[in-house]
Amino acid sequence: MDTTVRRSSNVKQGRFSAKDIAYIGIFVAIMAICSWISIPATIPFTMQTFAVFVTIGLLGMYRGTVAVLVYILLGAVGAPVFAGFNGGIGALMGNAGGYIIGFLATALITGLLIKQFGRSTVTMFFAMVAGLFACYAFGTAWFIFFYTKTSGAIGIMSVLSWCVIPFIIPDLVKIVLAIIITKRVHAHGIL
Secondary structure, three states: HHHHHHHHHHHOOOOOOOHHHHHHHHHHHHHHHHHHHHEEOOOEEEOOOHHHHHHHHHHHHHHHHHHHHHHHHHHHOOOOOOOOHOHHHHHHOOOOHHHHHHHHHHHHHHHHHHHOOOOHHHHHHHHHHHHHHHHHHHHHHHHHHHHHHHHEEEOHHHHHHHHHHHHHHHHHHHHHHHHHHHHHHHOOOOO
């Protein structure tokens, strides 16, 4: 039996090999490190979403989603893995916490689309854009709910102008970089 098929069937059965667990741990660390990297701009942004896309691109839907889940859970229990070295349940329960939790939707949607339609550059791009859109949608709904609860009503256009529109171009650039890295790593058979 081919090792790729065996690994895939083990993952589907809920069993990860030691190698799978090591990769998951490495990519959790990569997501944390990338969340701490702040790119100065008019509105600064981190490399957190880039790391999520690379994780899904390289680890696939199952291992990648587990890595994203572990990353979120580590932050929830207080490890400073989020942007600005933040962590704790308060970071998730704040206005912007939905964008972090939305990474799970990103992982599932991106991973599922790549699994279903293949690993071509075009497929990966549209799968990652769909995952990003899911994160934006979940995070924006979350932001509106928590902001309204603590500060009063807010319109969707205001939230989009604060939390989504300034990040669209940087996030698309991150997707392109993630695809380039994913393709090169797979071409060399590293993962």
